[in-house]
Structures are given as C-alpha cells and as structure tokens.
Amino acid sequence: MREVAVVGIGMTKWGELWNKSLRDIYVETALMAIDDSGVDHIDSMYIGSMSSGIFVGQEHIASLLADYLGCAPVPSTRVETACASGGLALRLGFMEVGSGMSDIVLVSGVEKMTDVGGDEATYALGTAADQEYECYHGITFPGLYALMAVAHMDKYGTTRKQLAEVAVKNHKNGSKNPLAQFPFEVTVDDVLNSVKVADPLRILDCSPITDGAAAAIICPVELAKKLNKPIVKITGSGHATDAIAISQRKDMTWLESTYKAGKSAYEMAGKNPGDIDVFEVHDCFTIAELCVMEALGLVDKGKSGEAVERGRTAVEGDIPVNPSGGLKSKGHPVGATGIAQVVEIVKQLREESGERQVKGARFGLTQNMGGSGASTVVHVFERE
C-alpha cells in the first residue's frame, strides 16, 4: 500500500439551510476541498450519505452529484453504513488510493435532513436500528442510547452530571467553531433542566437534525509533496461491525465495534491511544462519547465520566476530545459527520484551528459510528 495524505478540505456552515438543496451543499464543499488541494481533476469520488432517499426522495446520488460537480464520467460511489457513512467513504477512498487504483480521490459526506418534518426525520434515523425487534417496540435513537446510559450508570456509577459535562465541554469548543450549528455555550444546569427525551437523556444530551456537507481530497504522499501542501497522512484505518440490536450485544455498556475498529487502526498506524494528541469522536448522545472514550482506550472501563468531569478531555486537557464541538454543537448531518471529523483533525494537525487549537497536535484520530454502535470506522492521522 502506498502512503496516503489528505491534501484538501472543505466544509461550510452547518444548520437548517433552507435555501440550499442536497446538490448545493455537496458541490460547495467539494469545490472548497478541490480548491484547497490545488488539484485540477479527480479520478474517483466517494459520498457518504445515510438516507437521501427518505429525506429528499433521491437515490442514485453517486451519479447525481458526479454530474452536478461537473465530474462525470468519473466513477462515483455512494456509501451507506448509517451515521458512519462518511468515515466509510474515507476508508474506501483511502483503499483506492493506497492500492494504486486511483491517484486523486474526493471523499465527501452529505445529508439534507430538514426537507421532511420531525416525525419523518425520526423515522429515517430509526432505520439504522433493528426495524422488527427494536423499532417495532417503540424505541427511538435517544432511547437506545438511554438504555446504554442506564446500564453504564448502574455498572460504573457514572452520574447524570458527568453526562452533562460532555455537552458543556462540546458546546464550549463549538462556540469557537464558526461552522458549528450551535456555536454557543451551555451550562450543566441548562442540560439538566432541558426537556426529557428518553430518561435519563434530555434534549441537550442529544445531537440535532442538521443540513450539511464536508469534503476532503486524498492522494498519495508523493503527489501531496509536489502540490506543496502540509503533509497530513492517513496512517491507520479500521472498520468493524457488531450486532445491530443493542439487546444482542454481550455488554450494553461496551462499544465492541469501536474497540475492534480502533485496534485495527492503531495497529496499522503503529500507535497506542496515549500517542494520539487529539480525537474527534461520535458524540451522537453524551453517553456515546463516554463509551467511545473507553472503547478507544483513552481511559479504563467505567472511568470516562470522571475524566470528563476533571477536564481531561477539554482542548487544553491531556486527552482532548471533540475540539470541533462534536456532533452536539457542530451538528449531525448524518452522512457528513465522518468527513467533518476529518476536516477538523486535518485543521488541528495543520495548526489552523484558532481558539480550538490543541497545542502541538501531530497525531489525530477520527471515530465515526453507525446506529447504536453496530458499525464503526476509525482513522489515525499523522502530520509529517
């Protein structure tokens, strides 16, 4: 496998983008990434999108977007693994460049969620869970993660306040991210008093409905050097699946797919969790960030709550997590999240993150997860 680098990134402000269609947000960010990279063509493109069919009635977006980007007849692939679609798009592009099949690959993620009402959006998101043995019984996504939270609180003594601290930290970071959907701070009391969604989770424990896209250009390291770009290499990639129904997991408090994907990525990169300077993880709900920290080996099992409470995961802490603001503050246009994580890590490693900068960040990691943890894609990055 050749060494692969990320040479261009693109992302626009996320939120309720009434004036922009799926095509618009995709093309804008793709062009930004292409411009940032300085390449004059692409060989192939991968798009992560969970549910363009339900949200805007459009399938076949691989061709639609190749067409609208003006890139047809380039091969284009739409990738879906629920909320990890973006991360998987990167992995497939990485494999295509690494294998030598293509030199310049555009990897993107896009989701346009606000053209349907709340009920329809909830239904679309629910398709990531087990339709016949979870959704049939009235569970929702917050409900699935609430079940995880109750189990984690019972097993490890994690507290309601510790969950709230995740949201507080992510909003603090997000308030410094001009592209975030909710760039403002919240307090622990704000979280604890917000409306209940699925006990014990409240609305401020939950990532929002968002329109957004993000893009990156990847190419072999040799080409990156010729383009005179800061060299941010993808040194590790891992992907794992797990039982789709949370009741079938061996331990509801443990994200096995994140553990397995992380292990593969660390091994490929030749790194340990302690070597990584900055993490962008999948905080679809506050409890998710805690479980991910444990599964990625940032802390021992059950110790994530206290780590957050002690400020270890703040930008200035020893294990900075989600300097972008995470899904909670930045937003969660499902298929786009995985690529937005890449955009943030690349900015961090290029030292372009302004007030959110993790000082001296050289090694970064993205963890993108689907559904209630039935799929995870992890990548490790290194600035040369």
Next chain:
Amino acid sequence: MSTPSRYWREIPQRYRLEANSCAQCRQKFFPPRLVCPECGSRDLVKTKIEEKGKVISYTIIRVPPSQFKDQAPYAVGVVELDDGVKLMGQIVDCDFEDLKMGKRVRIEFRKLFKKGHSGILCYGYKFVPDS
C-alpha cells in the same frame, strides 16, 4: 404505506415466541437465525423462548416515534429471560417509580400500535411485572 406482509411474516415470533438454537454450540436465538454467529453452524433447531426474566436496562420514552404518539410516555427495556435470551420490549402495567435493574417481569400479549386510522392492528409481546 407498507403491505401487511412484513407484519404477518413475524407472527410466529410476535405471537408464539418461536426461536431456534444452534445444534452445535446450543446458543439460542430470538428471532431465529439461518447461521449461528458464534460457531458458523447452519444446523439450527426450532425452540421457544422462556416467558419470564429480569430487566437489564430500561428507559422512558418521552418523545415517541409517530406510530406511538399517543402512548408516550412509556417504558422500554432490555430483558434477559431465564433461558439467557435477551430482547427488547415495552414494560407496561408498571409505575415508572417501580422500574429498576433486575426487576422480574413476564411476557404478555398486547397491541403494539395501529397503522393509522384504517390500517392493520399490530400485536406482539410486552413485559409486565411478575409478582
């Protein structure tokens, strides 16, 4: 609007709790499977799940999906049955204050939802406290 076939196909599980188990490693599966995820065997035998068990996690849904709009708030839990099988289901006839980890429950036949004003009625299992 989906046809009734998806509902009808799951009747053996939803009404009669039919499951299967691996002839090799004895693991029990609900719903039944075609391949054992533990040992890869394709030799699976019909069986049924136990009807009693304990709660291993629970939550109260306050913001429901549209099919369940009039039912919120309601409790949903994961139950470990006495034969080791784990499954998700609503916990009903139980005050929220009485929900707790390890609570003994048993399966009861209930109506899950109606498909709108004129669609089919969907039945299945829920959990009630087992005194």
Next chain:
Amino acid sequence: MEGIVGYGAYIPRNRIKVEEIAKVWGADAPSYKKGLMLEEKSVPSPDQDTITMSVEASKSALKRAGIDPLDIGAVYVGSESHPYAVKPSGTVLAEALGATPEVHTADFEFACKAGTEGMFVALNLVKAGIITYGLGVGADTSQGAPGDALEYSAAAGAAAFIFGKDKVVAEVLETYAYMTDTPDFWRREYEYYPQHGGRFTGEPAYFKHVTGAAKGIMNKVDMQAGDFNYVIFHQPNGKFPFKAGKILGFSREQIEPGWLVNKLGNTYSGSSPLGLTATLDIAKPGDHILLVSYGSGAGSDAFILKVTPRIDEVRDLAPLTREILNNNKKYLEYGEYAKFREKIRKAE
C-alpha cells in the same frame, strides 16, 4: 360426559370510580352507586383490546387444561367490541395459541351474550364428536357514551373456556337457549356508542329472558333453585342479578361468589363468563352451578354444570379471578380514562 377442561380469566389493571365519572358530568355519585350497586369498573389500557385479553385468558385456560393447542378444533371469540369490523379476532387468538391451521374459527356477536354463544357452540361440537377440544371466549372493551348511565358500568374483561370429553373439571349437564326479537339495546353501524331503551331494558328484556332461560333449563332437568350451590346471572349492574335471583328463588349466598360487577363493572360478553370463572375458583367437587347469560336483542343461554374432583388439581395453575380483580389496581382520573378510551376528539 363433556364439559369444561380448562378455564381462564383476564381483567386489565386500571380502574375508575363512579365518583370520578360523576364529578365530570355533574351527576350525583351516591345515587348512582346505590342505584347501580356499583363502585368502580375496569378500564383497558390503549394496548389492550378484545383480542389481547382473549389471548391471555385463553393461555390461562390452556394451563389448566394441560392439552396440546394443536388438539383444539374450534376457537370462538364472542364480543361486541371486536377490534376489526371485518377480520376475525378468532384467527389472531388461534395463531397466538398455536392451534392453527387445522381449526374452525368464528367471531360471535350478540351484545353481552356473545361469549356464552361461543361456549355453547364449542361445547356442542365436542358433544357431537366433531372436535376433541373447543375454546369459547367472552371478551369486551365496550364503551358507554360519555355522561350516559352506561358509562358508569361499561368495563373490560375476558373469560375463556376449553371444552372436551376427558380431563373435565366441570361437566355440562344441560344447556338451554331462550331468544326473542327485543330491541332493548343496539348499536348501528358507524355509530360509536350504543343506544338503549331506558327502563325497557329491565322487565321485558333482561328479566324476561334470564328468568325464561333459568326456568326453561330447570324444568328440562327437573331441578329447583335449592338444588344448586351457585348461580351466575349476567351482571349489567349490581342490582339486576339479585333481583333475578329473588324472582327465581335463589339466595344471596348462591349469587355472591360469582357477583363481580360492583368492583369490575359490566364486562359485557365477559360478564357471566367471568362470574363462572370466579365461581369455579371456589367451587368444590360435586357442586352444581347454574349459569344464565343475557344479551340484548335479546336472549339468554343457560348452562348447568357439575364440578368434578379434577378442579382441585388445576385451579392453582393460573391466576384466580378475584386475585386479578383485587390486586395491582391502578386508579385513573377521568382525563386519562377518556384518553385511554379514545373519547377525546383529535386531529386526524
């Protein structure tokens, strides 16, 4: 001799008191309680209906019967609140029990008599040797119009009986049917609530048919009121069964064990059948029981039963009627009750 092989009861846990209903409609609770001899009634949760209650009552009956459900040759559900206007309740029940596909199924309807109707047919198919075991269920979640007298009593419950020739816990010695066309209580298609003839529902309706059936069956076997240990009449309110008993020469003691209505309400097709399950719960081998149902429209089915020693072996295999009636109750306020019973007009 053929008879009941297994029996089961099911009553939802929710209750609403007469005072709670009276409060909303500005009615005088004490006079309703006194006039109807009624304190509270059962209310089904939104996830309960005639089908779900029939399944649970029938599972209890199966536990007591100790038979293979595949040997059930007929499944009948009698109700005036079948969940579908067209699509049988009986097939859902038959599937849930594992009696399909070799089974005859039908839904019965005859106001409050639909339960005993199904029992009558199931029993007689067994008697004729056409099937080995037959299941008859009476179940209802009927509604009374808001503010109407019937709202105080319309309740929910189910009773299931498996009939057969062997393993009998109560032999059916005789049956009898007494029917006329009497429009005392009815509901037209597409109407949400039933209508009734006020006082016309008394003497020319309930009492004429209940006493007609009781006298008819007793004449047939040359028995008198005193020959029975227990009698169960249909219970539209607390008073009518005692009045019928008085007319026919039955004592309060004979009526009380099967008299559930004061705490249960009128479970319509489940009414006299649940009275029978409650009586079987306490009856002794050798006891004679008279069951007389009543369905508006109008008619009564009567059964004479004799309890066998096997009752003592199976009684405790499933919950007892009064235990279900008295335990784990949850009292509702009128608002939640109206929401559960879909009495509140909502956007489509």
